[in-house]
Each structure stands twice: as C-alpha cells, then as structure tokens.
Amino acid sequence: MTRPAQIHDVAARAGVSPSSVSRALNGGRHVSPAVQARVLRAAEELGYEPNLNAQGLRGQASRTVGCLVSDVSNPLYAELVSAAEARLQDEGYLFVLGNSHGDMARELALIRLFRRRRMDGLIVALNNETHPDLLREIEQTAVPLVLLDRDVSVERDRVSADHRGGAYAAARHLIDLGHRDILLVTPGHQVRPGRERMAGMESAFRDAGLAPEGLTFSLQASSIAFVFSDVKQALAGPRPPSAIVVLGTQMLAGTLSAIASCGLEVPGDVSVISIGDTDLARYAAPGITALRWDLKNVGRQAAELLLARFGGDVAPPRAVVFPMELIIRKSCSPPGSNRRGAR
Amino acid sequence: MTRPAQIHDVAARAGVSPSSVSRALNGGRHVSPAVQARVLRAAEELGYEPNLNAQGLRGQASRTVGCLVSDVSNPLYAELVSAAEARLQDEGYLFVLGNSHGDMARELALIRLFRRRRMDGLIVALNNETHPDLLREIEQTAVPLVLLDRDVSVERDRVSADHRGGAYAAARHLIDLGHRDILLVTPGHQVRPGRERMAGMESAFRDAGLAPEGLTFSLQASSIAFVFSDVKQALAGPRPPSAIVVLGTQMLAGTLSAIASCGLEVPGDVSVISIGDTDLARYAAPGITALRWDLKNVGRQAAELLLARFGGDVAPPRAVVFPMELIIRKSCSPPGSNRRGAR
DNA sequence: TTGTAAGCGTTATCAG
C-alpha cells in the first residue's frame, strides 16, 4: 500500500502551489476557475483525502461532536442518538459516541477524551448531576455543550422532557381508575428524570387528597439488574401495589416478567403504565398504556442547538422542554378487577 | 475562557523541556523519577490535556475506531454497537458512529470521512455488498477493517451470524409442526443475512421434500416501511401463510400488528418466529419463539479482531461465525389449530 | 490571483 496522497502531491500534479490547492478545495474563493478545475481533477485522480488531524490542528473547527449517554442499547437513547447523529451528519459533522454504562469514572474519562480531541461540541446525559468533579469538567468545557434531560447547575443549553407532567398524568389516570397503591419503577433520584417522575406522582397524590403512603418507589441504579426481584417482592408484600408505572426499557420487560411469574395478570390484577412508548409497550399483549414523548425530536433539537452555536449564536442558554402524552391502551383497569375470578 | 494549557506550558512550569514532558506523560521511560513527578504535578495543576489532533498528526495512532451501521436505533445494532464500543473504550479508543440509514451515498461519504480522520480501524455493516464504488472504498482502506455480517468480495476480517443455519432450524421447526406455507419477512437479498435466511429455509423445504411454492418472501428495503401492508396482503391472499418468520425488529412489530388487524391470533391462526431474541419477542404475548444469537459477543468480537490487528497481528483474514439457537416459546402451533373455533 | 513561509501542538531523533 502506498502513502496516501497529500496536498503537496495534488499541487505538483496540478502544477500549482499547495495554497492554491487548499483554496480550490475549500470554498473555492480567490482562485481562478482554471486552477480550480485543474486542482479538482488532480485531487480526484490521486484520490486525495485531506488529513483532518492536520486540518484540525491548524486551527479550523474539527467538525466533530461528542455524545455521552449511559448506553445506546437502551432503546430510548438509541432513538435519540440516531436522530442527533442524522442531523449532524447532514451538516458534515462526525459523531463520536461514548457509553458510560452508568460509571462516573467513564464519564469523566470520556468528557476529557472529547476535549482532548478538540471536539466542536458535546451532547451529554450525565448519570450524576452533582459530583463536583463532573461539574468542573462541564464548566471547563469551552465548546458548546447541550445537557440532555439533566439538571446540572451550570449555565448551558439543555433539552429535556416534561417528566413531571407526564408522571402526573399517569398517576392521575390511575387514581381516577381507583388505584390507591402505586409503585413507580425508575432509575433513581440522582438524575432529573427520576426526581421529576417522583415529584409528579407525589403531587398527583396530593392534589387528589390521597395518603402519600400509597405511593412507593423502586429506584434502580442499573437499567436491568434488580427490577425483577424488586417488583416480585413488592407484589408479594403486605401492601402490594395495584398499579405499576415503569420505565419502558428493560425495566418494563423485567416488570412484566415479575408480574407473570407471580401468576398475576395485566390489567386484571395489576395495571401497568410504561414511561416511554417503546416497541415493547406497543406490542406487548395487552398493549401497555404509555407516556410518549418524541425522542427523535429531542435528539434533533439537541443537534440543532449545537449547530446554532456553531453558527455563532451567542444568546443566553436555552432550555427546550418536550411534552409527554399519555397513550391509552389496555393495560389499566380499576383495581381488583380480577378478584372475582378464581386464583 | 483561557487558552488550554499546552505541553510548552507544562514544561515551563516543571522547569524542563517539552520533550521531557512528553516522555514523562507517555510511558515514563527514560525519565528520572524526579522529573517525572514534577511534570505530573505541573500537568495536573494546569489541567493539561494533550491535543489529540497534534498527536495524531505527528504520526501516532489516533486511537479512534469508526463504525458504520444502517441505524443504531435498530435494537439489533444497538446491542452490538454498545458492546463493541465498550470493549474499545476499555482500551482507550474513541468510537465514532455513523448511521447510513440505508443510503449508499451516506455510506460512501462516511467511509471517506473515516479515512480522512485517519482512523485506526473500521467496523462496517454495508447495505450494499456489490457496488463497485463501495468495494473500491473498502479496498482503499489501508487500516484494519471488520465486515459485519456481510459477504463482500474483499479479503478482510469478518464476523457474522449463521443465518442460514438459524433459518433452517426455524423452517424445520415449523415444517415439523405441519406447516407447508411459510412467509419469510426480512431485509432483502442485497445483503448476506437476507440471502442466507432464504437459502436456509429453501434447503429445509428441499430436505423435507416439500414444494418450494409453499415458501414465500417479503423482502423489505427499509426496516419499517411496508411490512404491515405486505403481511396483511399476504394473509388476505389466495394462499395465506400459516406461519411467518420475521426479523425481530420493527418488522416483527409490523407483522404482529398486521396479524391482529386481520382478526387473526398467534399461534392459533398464524405461527410466528422472530429472527433475533429482542425484548419485543420475549415479552409479547404469547411469547414469540425466537432465533437467538449473542449480539454482545458479535460486537465484542469485532472489537477484538481490530485490537488484535492493532497489536500487530498479521495473520490472514479471519472469519468468525456465531451460531443461532432456536428458543421455543408459545407462538408456534400446528396449522389450523383455530379452525374449529368460530371465526 | 498566486506563491512563499510560518506555525498549529506533539513526539522522534539525535546530540550532549
């Protein structure tokens, strides 16, 4: 294999100087059409590919965006990431993905790595909103940065979903059906979505004048780990929930398994609402009533905010919040619907 | 915001030359412990972060790997990508993700972009295995490259799944149950998995001495688009399939919808096998019998092959094939099980 | 419009 062509080679072949090649290839201003044409052809013939490391070093934007999430294999993130990537790709940006797997050390390392790469912008969903090291890391990031669905006390663009409103609506729906004992299964309160969901459901209980003891939480550190046993334990407990609100990822999977393995049915014995309208929620049987928000739009919006900043937008940080909508399916009914049946 | 610290600043602060800083920071050989310590402290105090563009330019490996898939929001890819990324991250590599969305122009552009970035290695799942432009692009790629589940006529490392064997097992299972009319719903024959699936099912029909007309295909260009209407049409046709084998992504979702919207039931009216043991297959009701292969392992293996090459492995290209296993659930029964019922 | 030359931040080579 031969050395890749350099700007120098193109220049030689076109019979011009490297600077003319550079000008001809970027923008094409201050170059005569004749030279422009010759350069283009020479570059084509040589299969010239500018070295982006060198371009980046010389001071240009690197046209690269870093994205940090806990795990793309989470379908919620996957959809968001895919949309953000698509939008940025349209503008010629490269998209670097880092999965933290919930590990703070990895988050720190990744943000640092992103910075060393001199990325033009970052999209981040931290797993820890308060740790000073992480905060410092964010603050030290000079390039545009969009916070995904997190409340971090730094002045940055952010895009979030209205988890509070969504949770309120979900709780309200269940309360209206007569439920008084509801279990919320969600990633924990160290991040915004969890906190907001709890707050939303609590205020629904309050507004309905219900005893707050009816609301219990199963706060999960990892997406999958202990949901099954937690839910099973709750259902076997002294005051089992008659309804469960659960994140529509593997957590929903674990919850449905747990319910089934207790010999219970949805919705007869337990009503279920999924947070996030995933395939699983949509096509489980019975269809699971779900809180939907437009993840593609969230991802696109994050990209859009970055692109605006790249374009020189210096307005104060924006916060975009996407609404959540309750999609009614068949997984909710009044509590005790099944009690008449033999079991 | 102040200019980020450079090696020069660290050198000044530690009272040594830039070269010593470089040596102290990388490996730390040929440096006295005293200098080493001072440099480390100075770097720490200044928050020095080496510019990877410069490092890359200077000729080092860029410690970056590019990955091209059609869409991470496809749960099959998401899992694979997540595993590959995790493994590479462990070794300090940055993972650049490109979604082609099935568009060949994007694929070309991305591979080119990857090369310009002087990536150390590539993991690619092309959507087109034969187009000369793409082939040339692959051949021109000097760095290690792993082909994901594709038959491209170039000598490269590849990791694949045994779709043929899996499809054979699935067809066999259905044939043993008595099915003679089976529909296969899969992305088309322009890529390996589709072709292999068709071949596997065809040979199961042949081995069973069955008429090949019983086997029909619904070849889908895009993951989601026309599955619903295609399946619906097939079920309403003159010789409706009594069983459907379908990719466990949104295609499975579309298929289940189509079956339901025809007023049919699984497995009473139609048996279903999912290719890929996705959450949807696992938790749909009834549970969908599925072909499982270890996607995490596939992703990890792709990463592993690259890492071996980075480590200087010069063996001829390897081909790793992962087996598929049929997980029996409740979505398959003998054909016509429901005919006695009123419908 | 075009070419010359300097420099982006790092590391490898080579003296000392």
Next chain:
DNA sequence: CTGATAACGCTTACAA
C-alpha cells in the same frame, strides 16, 4: 537522562 530540532499535513497572512 535531558534538551534542541525537525518533522507530521494543512491553512492563512503576507508578499508578489
């Protein structure tokens, strides 16, 4: 063990 020096490949003043 340490420091000067020369690249790496590109862009951009500046001069012609």
